Amino acid sequence: MSNNRLTTSWGAPVGDNQNSITAGHRGPTLIQDVHLLEKLAHFNRERVPERVVHAKGAGAHGYFEVTNDLTKYTKANFLSEVGKRTPMFIRFSTVAGELGSADTVRDPRGFAVKFYTEDGNYDIVGNNTPVFFIRDAIKFPDFIHTQKRDPKTHLKNPTAVWDFWSHSPESLHQVSILMSDRGIPATLRHMHGFGSHTFKWVNEEGEGVWVKYHFKTEQGVKNLDVNLAAKLAGENPDYHTEDLFNAIEKGDFPAWTLYVQIMPLEDADTYRFDPFDVTKVWSQKDYPLIEVGRMVLNRNPENYFAEVEQATFSPGTLVPGVEVSPDKMLQGRLFAYSDAHRYRVGANHNALPINRPRNEVNNYQRDGQMRFDGNGGGSVYYEPNSFSGPKETPENKTTPFAVSGVAESVAYDHNDHYTQAGDLYRLMSTEERERLVANIVGAMKPVELEEIKLRQIGHFYKADPEYGTKVAEGLGLSVPETVK
Incomplete structure (x- = not known):
């Protein structure tokens, strides 16, 4: 029997995919045509809700190769030896536009990388800019509202955009980058990427440093003239998506060199800018770039929906050796991103092939919509237990850091936004x-x-x-x- 026969979702062969079952030649369609009902019902549900931000995106597979030994700073296994390669997936995106919006608009570009490490997935979820518009997550919904459509006119609203920015002077640094030549990259291949936030690296001895990630494009930075960008937005709104796909398809694999800036923990108390303020950068004269490795994109997705649209990233997707900082914006994103995925894709989004870790997953999470693996089988489903179920590994506890003061709503101490x-x-x-x-x-x-x-x-x-x-x-x- 042919292996390419058309079947229903439950595997039954389809006898007729061209004509509905009707009561006679001109009679009404019968509800017993379960194949028709399934096709229509599934079609109605083919679009998961688009992302609230970063809806329009393009993605690719590749690998990350370590080129410098930094094990004295981090115990992260995927960085453990020079020459080690880790498979990865990246999603580039615009921020404000809808799923069908143009690629060549003036907007920051999302730069989200998923490393499939032996200790689970590690996500660096950043942008093509080293800073952001705001520095506290409590302001994020209001900021994004100004970038979206006016609820009355359903049009973009420049008054709202500039009203918010003018009331939020911390946005000035990012606004200046956005309005510069780099606000419209020539292609997704010709822009840098940044982790933006400050993170903490921890080595085998439990010693920590603060780090910032810089992905430097090996293709060189190129930007679009505003008039050409506007022309392309009308004539080829998928210009960046097309360029990335075609480059990889013909073997012109784009690459980035990853660098980090490293700051001793104690410097955070004395540096002239708050190192956890995502609207500020660290001077590279103070903390020079140190090479880590090289990222190469060498394979296009086989299916856009399965691999790009269903890909989920979170700055809270961490591995041993990498921890978070007190960055207020980062702290909010640790919750918001995974929560968005639970709403948009489902509670079991990490079990999808594009998001599934390459190592074995053992936990006590069960059930939920679209649970499509073994759901834990008949194994023990609670912890602690007496039945040899998975147990925590104390050596992978997050390292402590000191906190002090009273619990209240407070701003950053440093307010030099200029x-x-x-x-x-x-x-x-x-x-x-x-x-x-x-x-x-x-x-x-x-x-x-x-x-x-x-x-x-x-x-x-x-x-x-x-x-x-x-x-x-x-x-x-x-x-x-x-x-x-």
């Missing part, structure tokens, strides 16, 4: 500054309230007087005297 943004502006060439200002002016012109424009101009001016003055001039306004 120095690093100003430094970035001053690093740019004259032509880069002109394009930055032109991009900002074009984006701010539709803002309805002049007070919002003036408030934001004040932030630019505090970063660099020329920066604020040129934006003000472009908008036909003057820098407020209160900020001069």
Whole structure:
């Protein structure tokens, strides 16, 4: 019997896939046509809810190879020896747009990497920028609301965007990057990636350091002219997705070199910027880049939905040797990401092939929708127990760190939101500054309230007087005297 016969989902052969069962030639369709009912019911459910953020994305498989011995800093097994290769999967994405939105819009790009290590999966869930707009997760829903559609007009709302940013001066650094040339990468292959947050590495002796991840593209950084980006958005909205797929398909495998910055734990108390504030960077003069390894993408997905759409990432997907920091934004993401996956894909999302660890999984989690493995079989289903069920391994406990103070809602101690943004502006060439200002002016012109424009101009001016003055001039306004 042929192996390619059409069957129902329960494996029964389908006799007719072209005609419904009806009561006579012109009669109504019969409910007994279970194949028809199954096809229609499944079709109605073929779209899981799209991601609230990072809905539009592209992904690829590859490997990570260690090129430098950093075992004195971390006991993570996938980094344990030079030359070691770990399979991985990456998903690139835009942040604000819907699933069908254009690739070439001005937006940060998500840069989410899943390493399939022998100790379970490890996810680095970052962006193509080293900083973010906000530094406390409690502000995230409000921020994303401003990037989405107005509930009345169902249109993007520049007034909401700039109103929020003008009330949140910590966003200035990221806004300056977003509005610069790097706000629209030429392709997904021609941009850097960052873990953005501060993480903790721990070695075999339990000694820790703070780290930041930098994925440097080996293809070089290239960006799109705003007019060409707009043209592509209309003519080929899937330009970045297509470029990545075609490059890998023809054997032009994109690669990134992974570096880390390493900070001694005690430096966190004295560094001139709070090292856990994700709106700030660490100077590479203070903490130079140290090479870790090389990531190569060499295989396209066979099925977009199964591998890209159902892929789930969380900064809380950690392995021994890597721990979290007190970064307030990171702390919120530890919950929010996995919770989003439980809602969108299901409680058993980590059992799907694209997310399933390559090592054996042993726990006491049971049941839930779409439980498609053995569900623990008949083994013991609680812990502690007297039946040799899986037990914790104390050597893999998270290392302690000291905390003090009272429990209350508090902001970061450091509130210099202007120095690093100003430094970035001053690093740019004259032509880069002109394009930055032109991009900002074009984006701010539709803002309805002049007070919002003036408030934001004040932030630019505090970063660099020329920066604020040129934006003000472009908008036909003057820098407020209160900020001069």
